[in-house]
Amino acid sequence: MRPMRLYINIDHVATIRQARRADEPDPVAAAAICEAAGADGITAHLREDRRHIQDDDVERLARSVRTVLNLELATSEEILALACRLRPFQATLVPERREEITTEGGLDLVRTADRLRPAVDRLIGAGIRVSLFVDPTRDSMERSAALGVPAVELHTGRYAHSWPGSDAALAELADAAHHGRSLGLAVHAGHGLTYRNVHPVAAIADIEELNIGHSVVSRAVLTGMHEATAEMRRLVTQARGAN
Numbered sequence: 001m002r003p004m005r006l007y008i009n010i011d012h013v014a015t016i017r018q019a020r021r022a023d024e025p026d027p028v029a030a031a032a033i034c035e036a037a038g039a040d041g042i043t044a045h046l047r048e049d050r051r052h053i054q055d056d057d058v059e060r061l062a063r064s065v066r067t068v069l070n071l072e073l074a075t076s077e078e079i080l081a082l083a084c085r086l087r088p089f090q091a092t093l094v095p096e097r098r099e100e101i102t103t104e105g106g107l108d109l110v111r112t113a114d115r116l117r118p119a120v121d122r123l124i125g126a127g128i129r130v131s132l133f134v135d136p137t138r139d140s141m142e143r144s145a146a147l148g149v150p151a152v153e154l155h156t157g158r159y160a161h162s163w164p165g166s167d168a169a170l171a172e173l174a175d176a177a178h179h180g181r182s183l184g185l186a187v188h189a190g191h192g193l194t195y196r197n198v199h200p201v202a203a204i205a206d207i208e209e210l211n212i213g214h215s216v217v218s219r220a221v222l223t224g225m226h227e228a229t230a231e232m233r234r235l236v237t238q239a240r241g242a243n
Contacts, residue, residue, distance in 0.1 A: 009213025
């Protein structure tokens with residue numbers, strides 16, 4: 001079985017900073033600690049409303065990240081232009097609504113296809129690996145493959161919100177992941193994963209990458225970022241070795 005990659009999303013380090021519009025805690029410094037603790041990559045979401053990560057953070061992350069940078073973004077022209085200039089290893093296209101607290105679901109691949117296709121083509125043309133944040137359905141896998149992306153990230157919100165009675169949602173994730181792999185897609189997953197519920201998702205053989213942020217940052221407030229990342233790394237590795 002291939003090893004599981006763990007990317008740490010450092011958005012909510014910036015959330016704490018932006019609560020006071022101060023200069024600490026610094027998400028770029030947090031990213032370096034995560035890498036030292038075993039993270040395989042760093043994820044940051046530059047939202048149109050700039051509620052946490054700022055443009056300067058992305059500029060500095062692009063220069064300093066030693067593993068790989070996964071930039072989450074919507075199809076905003078200015079953010080697409082920034083991504084194409086900085087050329088992170090991966091860009092994950094996600095839906096955004098100003099009134100949401102956090103991303104509430106996957107991309108609507110039917111209604112937004114006309115807007116997604118040029119964004120995908122533009123990012124790929126800049127040499128960036130593109131992933132789409134989608135709901136865990138076979139239809140989403142097929143539509144993503146048709147858009148020509150190499151990867152998808154499964155929205156794990158239904159699984160997380162129904163934990164611990166999540167058998168149906170877990171089966172949905174496993175089925176979508178298997179179907180995506182059969183279509184040649186690399187399959188990632190994330191949203192709402194915690195130290196308590198990550199094991200069953202990390203054990204799905206067809207998923208090769210997890211993106212986890214809020215739970216790690218929450219733990220780090222109490223234990224420090226190095227220990228919080230290292231503990232999640234241990235859990236993910238143990239789950240992979242259990243199969």
